[in-house]
Each structure stands twice: as C-alpha cells, then as structure tokens.
Amino acid sequence: MNRRTIFTLLFTYGILYPVFAQEKAAKNIGLREVHVEGKRYKHSAEGVLSVDVLTSDSIQKYQAGSLMQTLSRLPGVNAIGIGASQSKPQIRGLGFNRVATLENGIKHEGQQWGLDHGLEIDQYSIGTAEIIKGAGSFMYGSDAIGGVIRLLPPAELQANGLKGVVNLLTKSNNATYGGSLQLQGRKGNWVFGGGVTHLDYADYRVPTDTVYVYNYAVRLKDRQVRNTAGRETNFQLRGGYTSDQFSSIFYLSNYHTRIGFFANAHGLEPRGVNTVLYDQSDRDILYPSQQVNHFKLINRNYIAQGGHKIWVDLGYQRNYRQEFNNYTAHGYMPPVYPEDMNMPIHLERRYDKEIVNIALKDQFTLGTHRFTVGGNAEYQHNKIAGWSFLIPSYKQQTVGAFIHDQYPINDQTILYAALRYDYSHIHTSPYQDWFASTLENNQSVHIVRADELRRSFNSLVWSLGATRQIGSWETKLNVGKSFRVPIAQELAANGVNYHYFSYEKGNAALSPEQSYQVDFALARRSRNAYIAFTPFFNYFANYIYLNPTSGYDQYYGAGNQIFEYAESKVRRYGAELKMEYRPLAHWKVEVLGEYVRSEQLSGSKKGYTLPFSPAPSLLVDLSWFPKSSTYFKESYLSLDCKWTARQDHIVPPEEKTAGYQVFNFRAGTQLTWGKSALQLRLQVQNMFDTKYMDHTSFYRLISLPEQGRNIVLSIGIPFGKKNPS
Amino acid sequence: MNTQMQRLKQYALMALMLASTIACKKDTEKIDTEKPTIDLSAATAFPKQCSQIKRGSSFTFHARLSDNVALGSYSIDVHHNFDHHSHSTEVEECTLEPVKKPVKPFVLVKSVNIPGQPQQYDAQLQIDVPADIDPGNYHFMIQVTDQSGWSIQRGISVRIVE
Numbered sequence: 001m002n003r004r005t006i007f008t009l010l011f012t013y014g015i016l017y018p019v020f021a022q023e024k025a026a027k028n029i030g031l032r033e034v035h036v037e038g039k040r041y042k043h044s045a046e047g048v049l050s051v052d053v054l055t056s057d058s059i060q061k062y063q064a065g066s067l068m069q070t071l072s073r074l075p076g077v078n079a080i081g082i083g084a085s086q087s088k089p090q091i092r093g094l095g096f097n098r099v100a101t102l103e104n105g106i107k108h109e110g111q112q113w114g115l116d117h118g119l120e121i122d123q124y125s126i127g128t129a130e131i132i133k134g135a136g137s138f139m140y141g142s143d144a145i146g147g148v149i150r151l152l153p154p155a156e157l158q159a160n161g162l163k164g165v166v167n168l169l170t171k172s173n174n175a176t177y178g179g180s181l182q183l184q185g186r187k188g189n190w191v192f193g194g195g196v197t198h199l200d201y202a203d204y205r206v207p208t209d210t211v212y213v214y215n216y217a218v219r220l221k222d223r224q225v226r227n228t229a230g231r232e233t234n235f236q237l238r239g240g241y242t243s244d245q246f247s248s249i250f251y252l253s254n255y256h257t258r259i260g261f262f263a264n265a266h267g268l269e270p271r272g273v274n275t276v277l278y279d280q281s282d283r284d285i286l287y288p289s290q291q292v293n294h295f296k297l298i299n300r301n302y303i304a305q306g307g308h309k310i311w312v313d314l315g316y317q318r319n320y321r322q323e324f325n326n327y328t329a330h331g332y333m334p335p336v337y338p339e340d341m342n343m344p345i346h347l348e349r350r351y352d353k354e355i356v357n358i359a360l361k362d363q364f365t366l367g368t369h370r371f372t373v374g375g376n377a378e379y380q381h382n383k384i385a386g387w388s389f390l391i392p393s394y395k396q397q398t399v400g401a402f403i404h405d406q407y408p409i410n411d412q413t414i415l416y417a418a419l420r421y422d423y424s425h426i427h428t429s430p431y432q433d434w435f436a437s438t439l440e441n442n443q444s445v446h447i448v449r450a451d452e453l454r455r456s457f458n459s460l461v462w463s464l465g466a467t468r469q470i471g472s473w474e475t476k477l478n479v480g481k482s483f484r485v486p487i488a489q490e491l492a493a494n495g496v497n498y499h500y501f502s503y504e505k506g507n508a509a510l511s512p513e514q515s516y517q518v519d520f521a522l523a524r525r526s527r528n529a530y531i532a533f534t535p536f537f538n539y540f541a542n543y544i545y546l547n548p549t550s551g552y553d554q555y556y557g558a559g560n561q562i563f564e565y566a567e568s569k570v571r572r573y574g575a576e577l578k579m580e581y582r583p584l585a586h587w588k589v590e591v592l593g594e595y596v597r598s599e600q601l602s603g604s605k606k607g608y609t610l611p612f613s614p615a616p617s618l619l620v621d622l623s624w625f626p627k628s629s630t631y632f633k634e635s636y637l638s639l640d641c642k643w644t645a646r647q648d649h650i651v652p653p654e655e656k657t658a659g660y661q662v663f664n665f666r667a668g669t670q671l672t673w674g675k676s677a678l679q680l681r682l683q684v685q686n687m688f689d690t691k692y693m694d695h696t697s698f699y700r701l702i703s704l705p706e707q708g709r710n711i712v713l714s715i716g717i718p719f720g721k722k723n724p725s
Numbered sequence: 726m727n728t729q730m731q732r733l734k735q736y737a738l739m740a741l742m743l744a745s746t747i748a749c750k751k752d753t754e755k756i757d758t759e760k761p762t763i764d765l766s767a768a769t770a771f772p773k774q775c776s777q778i779k780r781g782s783s784f785t786f787h788a789r790l791s792d793n794v795a796l797g798s799y800s801i802d803v804h805h806n807f808d809h810h811s812h813s814t815e816v817e818e819c820t821l822e823p824v825k826k827p828v829k830p831f832v833l834v835k836s837v838n839i840p841g842q843p844q845q846y847d848a849q850l851q852i853d854v855p856a857d858i859d860p861g862n863y864h865f866m867i868q869v870t871d872q873s874g875w876s877i878q879r880g881i882s883v884r885i886v887e
Binding site for chain 1: 800
C-alpha cells in the first residue's frame with residue numbers, strides 16, 4: 001500500500017511538474033549553481049544511457065560512512081552495507097558481481113561476491129564519480145550487467161602550480177577522527193598529485209539498548225554495536241605527462257582497512273561474548289574481524305593522431321583479504337585446533353587475488369559515423385587459505401572486443417549501436433578438507449570439496465539506442481542484451497558458511513547470465529528547473545541465484561541447510577525520478593525517487609523477488625543558499641527527508657522490513673580571510689535518532705537497527721598557489 | 726499550435742510509459758513468506774533449555790514442528806560449548822561450568838527428511854550418548870526447513886552429566 005502510494009506520487013509529480021516548471025521559467029531568475037550532466041556525454045558511447053555525476057565537492061557534502069553510502073543518495077543507487085563503514089554498490093537492485101566499478105579506466109576487482117565485504121576505495125581520493133544506470137556490458141563486459149560506477153581522480157591543473165587541501169573530520173556516532181591530504185601540481189606538461197587518508201573510529205551506536213538474536217536479548221553497552229571499530233589508511237600517488245596529443249599517467253594506490261564485526265552475532269549465528277573483555281574499550285578490534293589491503297598500479301595513455309583518438313589502459317591489482325575469528329569446531333572439525341597446522345589459528349579465511357588488465361580503445365570518424373573500437377583482456381589469480389572453506393582457488397582469463405557506432409541523423413537525433421564478443425576461461429583448483437568427517441558407515445574421510453574444473457564461456461551481446469532532442473526535452477531509448485559469466489563461487493562453492501547455517505553448493509554446469517533490457521530517459525532542463533525520469537524494463541533469460549532448499553546435508557554440509565546455485569528467469573522493472581527546482585534565487589527544492597520490482601518467473605523460487613531488493617523511496621530536499629558576504633562564501637543549509645516504504649517482497653532467509661523516515665541536515669560555508677578560505681561542513685545524519693532497519697544491510701537479518709544520530713563535522717584547509725603559465 | 730502538439734506528444738509518451746510500467750504490476754501470486762516453527766513447550770518435548778542428559782544413556786529428541794504450508798526437513802547438531810563460544814537462542818540463561826579444553830567431546834550431526842510434506846510433524850529421534858565422552862555444557866541445535874526453503878533455528882543449552 002505504502003509502496004503504491006509512493007509510486008503514484010512519483011508519477012503524479014512527473015506528469016504535473018513540467019507544466020508548473022514552464023510557467024516559472026518565464027520569470028527571469030538567475031541561477032547560481034548549474035548542473036549540466038547530459039551534454040557531457042553527448043559525444044560518447046554512454047550518451048545513450050542514463051548517467052549521474054557527483055563531483056568531489058558533492059561527495060564531501062553528502063559524505064557518509066563509505067563511498068557507496070555517500071553515492072546511495074542518488075535515485076537508483078543503493079549500498080549493500082555492513083555496519084557503519086563498509087558497503088558495496090547496488091544499482092537498481094542488482095549488486096555484488098552485477099555492478100562493475102572502474103577506477104581510472106580499470107575494473108576494480110576484489111571479492112565482490114561476499115556479503116560482508118566492502119568496496120576497497122578511498123572516498124576522499126575521488127574527483128568525480130559517474131554512475132551509469134543500465135547495462136554497460138557492451139563497453140565493459142561481464143559484471144556490468146546491472147550498471148557501472150566510474151571513478152576518476154581530480155582534474156589536473158590547467159596551469160603551472162601546486163595546490164592542495166587538508167581535510168580534517170570527526171563524526172559523533174562512532175567517534176571518528178580522520179584526516180586527508182590531497183595534493184596536485186603541474187609544471188609545463190608534467191602533472192603530479194597524490195593523497196593520504198587516515199580514519200580511526202570506535203564501535204558505532206544504534207538507537208536501542210537491546211538487540212534480539214532470535215529470542216535471546218543481547219544488551220548493548222552504551223548502545224554501541226560491540227566490536228565494530230575500525231581503522232583505514234590509504235594513499236594515492238599519480239604523475240605523468242599530458243598534452244593535447246599525448247598523455248601518459250601512472251596511478252599508484254593502496255587501501256588498507258581493519259574492522260571488527262559485531263561480536264554477538266556474526267551472520268545469523270549467536271555467539272557467546274566475554275563482555276568484560278569486549279567492553280573494556282570501544283576502539284579495540286577483537287574477533288571476529290577482517291583486514292583488507294588493496295594495491296593498485298594503473299597506467300593510462302592517450303594518443304591523438306590523424307583523426308584517431310587512442311586510449312591504452314594497463315592495470316595491476318592485488319586484493320589481500322583476511323577474515324579472523326576464534327577457532328570454533330563446527331561439525332566434524334577437531335575440538336582443539338591441531339598444533340601441526342600451517343594456518344594461523346585465528347585465520348578463518350584468506351583470499352589473495354592478483355589481477356592484470358589491459359583495455360584499448362580507438363575512436364575515429366568515417367563520414368558522419370563516429371566509431372569506437374576496443375578490447376580488453378584480464379587475468380585473475382585467486383588463492384585461498386584459512387581453516388574454513390567456501391570457494392576454491394582459481395585462475396581466470398577474459399578477452400573481449402567491441403565496436404560502437406554513433407551516427408547523428410540530424411541535429412536532434414543520434415543513433416547508437418554496439419556489438420561485443422567475449423571469451424572467458426576459468427580453471428578452479430581441487431580442495432580437500434584438512435580434517436576428517438564421519439560418514440554413515442562410521443568411516444573417517446577427508447572430504448573432497450572441490451574437483452578441478454575448467455569451463456569456457458562465449459558471449460555475443462549488442463545494444464541499439466537513440467537520443468532525440470524534442471524541444472527542450474531530451475529523450476533517450478536504449479535496447480540491449482548483456483551477459484555475465486558465472487564466477488568461481490557460483491560454479492564451485494562447496495562449504496559451510498557457519499555464520500548463516502548454510503551449506504553453499506556451487507553448480508559446475510551453470511550457463512552465463514543473459515539479460516535483455518530497455519532503458520528510457522526523459523529529461524528537461526530549463527533556467528531554474530531540471531527533471532529526469534528514467535524507467536527501465538529488464539528480462540533475464542537466465543539469472544543465477546543462491547537457492548535455499550528444503551534439505552540438509554549431513555556430510556558436506558555438517559547438517560546445515562543446502563543453499564545451491566540455480567538458474568531462473570527474472571523480470572525486473574522500475575524507474576527513478578530526479579527533480580531540481582529553484583523557485584527563488586537562493587532556494588532549491590530537490591525530489592529524488594526510486595522504485596524497483598523484481599520477480600522470478602521460473603525455478604523453485606518462482607513468484608519470489610531477488611535477494612536484497614531495495615524498497616521504494618522518495619527523498620525531498622530543501623536547500624537555502626544565503627548571499628555571499630565578505631567572510632562567508634558559497635554557504636548552504638539543507639534538509640533532506642527520505643521516506644522509504646516497507647519491503648514485503650522477500651525471499652528466504654530474509655525478513656520483511658518496515659518503512660521508515662529519516663531526516664538529514666547539512667550546512668556549510670567558505671570562511672574567507674583575505675586570500676585564504678576555510679571550507680566548513682556540518683551534517684546531522686539521522687537527526688531524530690530514528691530506529692530503523694535497512695533492507696539491504698547485512699545486519700538486517702539479525703534485526704540490528706542502522707546507525708543512530710551522527711554529527712559529522714569537517715574542515716577543509718586549502719593551500720598552495722596557481723601561476724598562470 | 727505546433728508547440729501544443731509537441732507538448733501533447735510529450736504527455737502521451739509519459740502516459741504510455743506510466744501505463745506500461747503499471748501494467749507490469751499485477752497482483753503477485755500467493756507466495757509463502759512464513760517460516761516453520763519449533764515448539765518445545767509440550768511436557769513431553771525434549772531437550773529444553775538447561776536440560777540435563779546423562780552420558781552413557783539414550784534419550785529421545787522430541788519436538789512439535791509446524792509450517793503454514795509444508796514442512797521440509799530437520800537437522801540436529803550437538804556440539805560442546807566448553808569455551809562458551811556460542812550462545813543459545815533462548816531467553817533463559819543456564820549455569821555454565823568454567824571454560825575447559827575438550828578431550829573427547831560429543832559430536833552429533835543428523836539430518837532427517839520429513840516424509841509427506843505435512844503441516845504438522847511430531848519429530849522424535851533416539852540419540853545415544855556414549856559413556857566415554859566429555860561431560861559439560863553442550864549446545865543442542867535444532868534446524869527446520871519448509872518446502873519453500875524458509876528455515877528456523879533453535880539453539881538449546883544442555884548439560885551432559887556423568
């Protein structure tokens with residue numbers, strides 16, 4: 001009911017708004033802040049898709065615990081989060097390996113499949129974040145089936161100079177202290193830059209004293225989620241040569257974090273906690289916890305020659321992830337951890353993944369056609385360790401090539417067409433338990449959990465689209481087929497995830513996911529208003545999902561419920577609405593709405609939705625931009641109100657989630673003192689300390705509410721100078 | 726006139742999009758969204774929170790399982806809690822012996838398919854507790870699924886005594 005109301009409201013707004021806006025447009029009102037996003041992509045392949053852009057300024061303004069939580073303010077974008085500081089992207093309800101994240105042109109590769117893994121990217125290092133809603137498969141291959149997030153560093157200086165900014169920040173909810181230094185410079189054609197970020201935070205607070213894990217009441221000391229403290233240290237360095245004809249820039253970065261998991265219930269498993277030990281400090285990180293290090297070296301090259309624009313991107317990444325826990329003998333594991341084991345006793349799982357990428361692109365014109373041909377190749381090697389097993393080690397090679405044509409048929413209309421072919425090969429390693437299990441006949445056997453597996457996949461996908469300017473309306477229509485190859489987890493998982501009482505079983509016979517999608521965009525920009533309505537319809541001829549069955553497995557699964565990877569047909573549809581309206585010079589009203597509905601059309605979960613389906617939501621923001629004065633420049637005050645409907649569409653083992661309403665307040669100004677200026681920002685997130693649960697949060701399953709009131713204060717101190725060259 | 730036509734076209738287009746999106750939203754078929762239940766409240770149910778079990782003897786696990794549509798299977802897992810690592814799902818706290826190192830703890834994993842997809846099932850399973858296992862605090866974990874894959878867990882704290 002609630003959902004229908006919001007949905008109807010969205011459309012009513014959508015239809016009535018233009019009439020209203022056109023009347024207002026006649027009045028002569030100056031615009032101080034201009035948002036031009038559509039034009040930016042007019043001459044690129046993604047011009048036919050719906051793209052949202054956030055600059056570093058907005059990222060800081062809306063800054064939340066993690067990059068994805070920050071971006072999730074945008075309609076159609078959600079974060080699948082764990083706790084206050086880790087989350088991964090979800091676009092229009094699709095997440096995990098169905099969203100490709102690119103940083104500096106290279107696909108970010110971690111352990112995207114994992115429920116409790118976050119995106120290993122420093123949100124303070126980002127210059128621009130672009131979110132492409134709709135399948136970007138034709139450009140980026142597998143994983144871009146749900147959407148693409150592209151992250152770019154700050155734009156290089158146009159003139160010689162050196163400038164930077166020191167940002168200091170603190171957050172009240174989890175007592176965060178952090179700082180970030182960003183620096184960039186230029187001398188002639190040589191550019192360089194870099195940054196360092198460090199964050200240190202305590203256990204976060206929720207608006208409740210007690211969490212119920214099943215029927216057992218877990219008391220929280222000072223309303224703090226026990227053992228969720230963490231630290232993060234990152235650095236980036238970049239440098240190279242740039243000119244109009246040629247540029248070559250190197251990007252080196254490292255992301256490092258250590259963070260605890262809620263000690264009383266990791267996943268669904270209630271755990272005994274020595275409260276004396278755990279409650280002595282809210283900043284220590286005990287077990288269970290995770291530590292992640294992500295190293296990246298990227299080289300981006302650009303050459304313009306004889307009508308050709310050529311890009312060559314090379315990347316190396318290493319994602320090193322460790323999950324720590326007290327050794328617990330589940331099932332048939334020995335009661336005492338054997339002394340002769342090579343693995344450390346607290347290392348539950350370790351993933352060590354190295355990735356090498358190359359991406360090529362050549363853009364040229366033939367007549368009125370603008371062609372882009374490109375290709376990319378990727379090699380992944382994932383090694384595992386630890387006393388718990390979920391997925392085997394594997395090696396994976398992928399190559400792909402595409403051609404894209406952009407063809408303007410008149411001043412108002414541009415046609416787009418793309419064709420892409422991909423080949424990939426995965427080779428998983430065998431795995432045998434290090435301990436013996438007792439079979440029915442009382443035999444003791446070291447179970448073989450994974451056999452060696454080799455699979456190859458081929459995919460041919462296409463995309464057709466058109467953009468047309470009708471008066472002041474911009475319309476976009478795109479139809480395409482996209483794909484995703486099954487990952488090692490889906491093909492070869494064969495282990496117990498004790499935190500979920502689930503025995504996850506891969507299926508070596510899975511076929512690639514196939515998806516057909518229609519995207520539509522309708523946007524209008526006027527002097528004081530902007531509106532964009534972006535509906536989509538998507539049909540998965542083959543969708544891979546983890547199906548909780550009615551069976552238990554006594555031997556491989558040590559008596560846990562069998563969750564097996566299966567295929568089904570899925571229908572999805574939804575829409576986003578984005579409106580900005582400036583009734584007066586210093587006032588802005590913003591309305592952001594999102595709706596997505598998924599339904600499985602076949603298989604054993606026929607009629608059910610997909611896991612982690614975001615509930616419909618509507619955000620209304622009112623902003624006031626006071627006139628600049630001698631000391632205060634670019635000031636803003638804004639109030640966000642977000643209504644999220646209840647989510648009744650669930651699939652085992654989810655719970656229905658109630659609707660909620662959350663208020664956020666933001667204010668900021670540039671405090672000017674002669675030639676220097678301090679950037680001050682304040683945010684009060686969850687102003688009324690509302691107790692609510694987020695359907696796409698990891699801790700939803702144990703009914704742990706989201707973070708309570710959080711006051712975020714940051715101060716930016718710019719320095720350096722720019723010399724006109 | 727021309728602009729009016731254009732505006733009309735725009736609205737027609739929007740109405741079409743609206744209609745097509747809403748048309749997809751048929752009323753969902755009735756799907757099962759309820760979990761099964763484990764009832765240990767009957768006088769004959771066993772084990773209950775803080776129950777004591779004598780080693781070297783047999784006892785019968787006895788619980789009333791039910792589901793709104795059709796039951797699937799159940800699973801029993803008995804493991805030691807000498808290190809107090811895990812917690813029961815129950816309200817009542819039981820006395821815990823001091824932390825100790827296991828030597829030969831009792832381990833039992835047993836899965837049972839419930840025949841005939843009933844809505845109610847009286848689960849009974851005889852369990853033999855060997856005489857040479859470590860006495861102490863144990864967890865008696867009961868898990869039940871229904872045919873749709875919904876599951877429920879009960880973690881009962883029990884004590885195996887000499």
